[in-house]
Amino acid sequence: MAKGIKVRFQPPLAITLLILGFFVFVPMISAFEYSIRTPLTGGYGWTHYIWAVREDDFFHYILRSMWLAGVTVLITLFVLVPTLTWLHLSRSKVRGLIDGLSLLPLVIPVVAFAVGAQISFPEFVQNTVLELPFLYFVLALPYAYRSLDIGLNSIPLKTITEAARSAGANWWRTITAVIVPVIRGSVMATIALTFALSLGEYTLTVLLHWDTFPTWVTFVAQDNILGAIAISMMSLIIPFLILTVITLFVPERSMQGRK
Amino acid sequence: MSSKSLTLRNISKRFGNVNALDNFNLEVGVGELVALLGPSGCGKTTALRVVAGLEHQDAGTVLVADKNISDVPAHKRNMGMVFQAYSLFPNLTVEENVAFGLQMRKVSKHLRLKKAHELLDLVGLDSQSKRFTHQLSGGQQQRVALARALAFEPEILLLDEPLSALDAQVRVNLREEIRRLQLSLGTTTLFVTHDQEEAMAISDRVGVMNNGVLEQIDTPDTLYNKPASSFVAGFVGTMNRIPAHISDGMVEIFGSKVVALKRGNETGKVHALIRPESISVAATTAQGNAKVLTRSFMGASSNIICQTEDGTIVQSLMTSASTGDLLPGSSVQLRVLSSEVLVANV
Numbered sequence: 001m002a003k004g005i006k007v008r009f010q011p012p013l014a015i016t017l018l019i020l021g022f023f024v025f026v027p028m029i030s031a032f033e034y035s036i037r038t039p040l041t042g043g044y045g046w047t048h049y050i051w052a053v054r055e056d057d058f059f060h061y062i063l064r065s066m067w068l069a070g071v072t073v074l075i076t077l078f079v080l081v082p083t084l085t086w087l088h089l090s091r092s093k094v095r096g097l098i099d100g101l102s103l104l105p106l107v108i109p110v111v112a113f114a115v116g117a118q119i120s121f122p123e124f125v126q127n128t129v130l131e132l133p134f135l136y137f138v139l140a141l142p143y144a145y146r147s148l149d150i151g152l153n154s155i156p157l158k159t160i161t162e163a164a165r166s167a168g169a170n171w172w173r174t175i176t177a178v179i180v181p182v183i184r185g186s187v188m189a190t191i192a193l194t195f196a197l198s199l200g201e202y203t204l205t206v207l208l209h210w211d212t213f214p215t216w217v218t219f220v221a222q223d224n225i226l227g228a229i230a231i232s233m234m235s236l237i238i239p240f241l242i243l244t245v246i247t248l249f250v251p252e253r254s255m256q257g258r259k
Numbered sequence: 260m261s262s263k264s265l266t267l268r269n270i271s272k273r274f275g276n277v278n279a280l281d282n283f284n285l286e287v288g289v290g291e292l293v294a295l296l297g298p299s300g301c302g303k304t305t306a307l308r309v310v311a312g313l314e315h316q317d318a319g320t321v322l323v324a325d326k327n328i329s330d331v332p333a334h335k336r337n338m339g340m341v342f343q344a345y346s347l348f349p350n351l352t353v354e355e356n357v358a359f360g361l362q363m364r365k366v367s368k369h370l371r372l373k374k375a376h377e378l379l380d381l382v383g384l385d386s387q388s389k390r391f392t393h394q395l396s397g398g399q400q401q402r403v404a405l406a407r408a409l410a411f412e413p414e415i416l417l418l419d420e421p422l423s424a425l426d427a428q429v430r431v432n433l434r435e436e437i438r439r440l441q442l443s444l445g446t447t448t449l450f451v452t453h454d455q456e457e458a459m460a461i462s463d464r465v466g467v468m469n470n471g472v473l474e475q476i477d478t479p480d481t482l483y484n485k486p487a488s489s490f491v492a493g494f495v496g497t498m499n500r501i502p503a504h505i506s507d508g509m510v511e512i513f514g515s516k517v518v519a520l521k522r523g524n525e526t527g528k529v530h531a532l533i534r535p536e537s538i539s540v541a542a543t544t545a546q547g548n549a550k551v552l553t554r555s556f557m558g559a560s561s562n563i564i565c566q567t568e569d570g571t572i573v574q575s576l577m578t579s580a581s582t583g584d585l586l587p588g589s590s591v592q593l594r595v596l597s598s599e600v601l602v603a604n605v
Contacts, residue, residue, distance in 0.1 A: 162311075162313050162342065163346035165312075166417075177362075182348065
C-alpha cells in the first residue's frame with residue numbers, strides 16, 4: 001500500500017472481520033490447544049508433535065501429498081492460463097458455456113464423478129497415482145478458474161498481448177513473460193487454492209483406494225487422536241510456509257495504479 | 260539501417276457483413292511516413308493490423324521489400340507498433356519495457372540495456388529508466404512505447420492512433436517528436452489517425468480512406484488543394500459547397516464566372532467546392548449578396564460565417580485586420596478569390 005494512505009476505521013467492516021476471524025481462528029486455536037495437551041501430566045507439551053515426526057510414514061505421506069498437489073498446480077496453470085487467455089481474447093460465445101461448466105464440480109457429488117472420470121483416463125494414467133492430480137484439478141477448477149478469470153479481466157489483455165507479439169514474443173513467451181507476471185496476484189491465489197485443496201482432499205482419494213496424507217491422518221487418528229490433531233496442525237503450517245517462501249521468491253513488481 | 264518498403268496488394272477483409280477492406284492497395288517507400296486518414300470504421304486500423312499480422316486478410320498479399328509476408332505470424336514480422344491505448348507492461352520498468360523486443364530476440368542483457376538507454380535518451384526519458392510505467396504521464400508512456408517499438412530496429416514502424424489519448428499540447432509535441440525520430444532513423448512508417456491536422460503535419464503522404472477503399476493518396480499539399488473526390492474534398496479541411504450553375508466549362512458563383520475543374524456535370528446545377536480562404540467578404544453600403552451571421556476572432560485570422568440570399572451558409576477565413584467592419588447582420592459582398600474551382604454533382 002502506498003505511503004500516506006490511512007485506513008479508516010469502519011465499524012461494519014470491523015464486525016465482519018471479527019466474525020470471520022472467529023470462525024477461522026477459534027477452531028484452529030482450539031485444535032492447537034488440544035494438540036499440546038499431555039493427559040499424563042495434566043499440562044502442556046510437544047509430545048504429540050514429537051511422536052508425529054518420529055512416525056516413519058509421516059514424511060512419506062506428506063511428501064507424497066505435496067508432490068501430488070504440486071503436479072495438480074502445474075496441470076491447473078498449464079491448462080487454465082492459455083485456455084482463459086484464448087477465451088478472453090477471442091470473445092467467443094463459448095466463454096459463457098465454459099464459465100458454467102467450470103462450476104459443475106461444485107454440484108456433482110464426488111462419488112458420482114470419481115469412477116466415471118477414472119475410466120475416461122488414458123491407460124497410462126488409469127490405476128496409477130497420477131490420476132489423482134487430474135481429478136484434483138477438476139475439483140479445484142471452480143476456484144482456480146474464477147481466480148484467473150478475475151485477474152485477466154482486470155488487465156488490458158488484448159493490448160498487452162498484441163504489444164508483446166508485435167515486439168517479437170511468440171504465444172508461449174507472451175503468456176510466460178507478460179501475462180502471468182502481470183496477473184501475478186491471481187496466479188498466486190490459484191496456486192494457493194489448488195495446492196491447499198489437493199493437499200486436504202480426502203473423499204475422492206479414499207473412493208479410489210489411494211493413500212495420501214489425509215487418509216493416513218485418519219488412519220492414525222484411530223489410535224492417537226491427539227497425535228492426529230498435531231499432524232493436522234503441521235499439515236496446515238507446512239503448506240503455509242511453502243507458499244510464503246514461493247511468494248517471497250517470486251519477485252514483487254510494482255503494479256499499483258496500472259491502467 | 261533495416262528499414263524496408265511496404266506493399267499491400269488487393270487486400271480484402273470482412274468482419275461479418277462489414278467490408279473493412281475492399282481490394283485495398285498501398286505502397287510505402289523506404290524511409291517514408293505515410294498516414295492513413297479517415298472516419299471511424301473506414302478500415303484504416305484494419306489495414307494497419309493486417310500489416311502487423313494481428314489480423315489475417317481474407318484475400319491479397321502483404322509485401323515487405325518485395326518479400327511476401329502474408330502468412331508470417333505477427334511475432335516474426337519485425338515490425339514495431341505503438342498502440343492507441345497505453346500498452347506498456349505494468350510489471351516491467353521503463354528500461355525493461357524498451358528492452359523487451361531485444362530480449363525476445365535473445366540479445367544479451369548488457370547489449371539490450373545499452374540499446375534501451377540509447378532509445379530512452381532519444382525520447383528524452385533516460386532519467387526515468389528505473390521507474391514503473393504507472394509512475395509516468397500519458398505522454399511519457401507513449402514515448403516509452405515508441406522507444407520500445409524502435410529498439411529492435413524494426414523494418415516497418417506502425418502507429419495506431421498513438422496520440423489520441425493525450426492532451427492537445429502533448430499531442431502536438433509528441434507528433435513533432437515522432438517525425439523527428441522517424442526522419443533521423445529513416446524508419447518506414449505507417450501512421451493511422453482520424454485527426455487530419457496530425458496526418459497533414461508530419462506525413463510525407465496521406466491516404467484518405469472511406470468504406471475500406473483508399474480514395475486518394477498524395478502529399479498533404481496536393482490532397483488539400485486538389486482533392487480527387489467529393490469525399491476527400493469534404494473530409495480534408497473545411498470546404499464550402501455552394502450551389503452554382505455550370506455551362507461551357509465555367510461556373511457562375513456570386514455573380515462572376517470561374518473556370519470549373521473536372522468532375523461533375525458539364526451543364527446544369529452543380530455544387531462548387533471552395534475553401535474558406537478562397538472566399539473574400541467585403542462590407543458594402545449597397546445591397547450585397549450575403550449577410551454576416553457570425554465573426555469568430557482566432558488571433559491572426561478570423562472566421563466569418565455568412566448567409567447568401569438563397570440561404571446557403573458560406574464560411575470565409577480572412578486575416579483579422581481586414582474583418583473589423585464585418586459585424587453580424589451587416590450586408591456584405593462575397594467574392595471567389597481563386598481562378599478555378601472544383602465542382603461536384605448536386
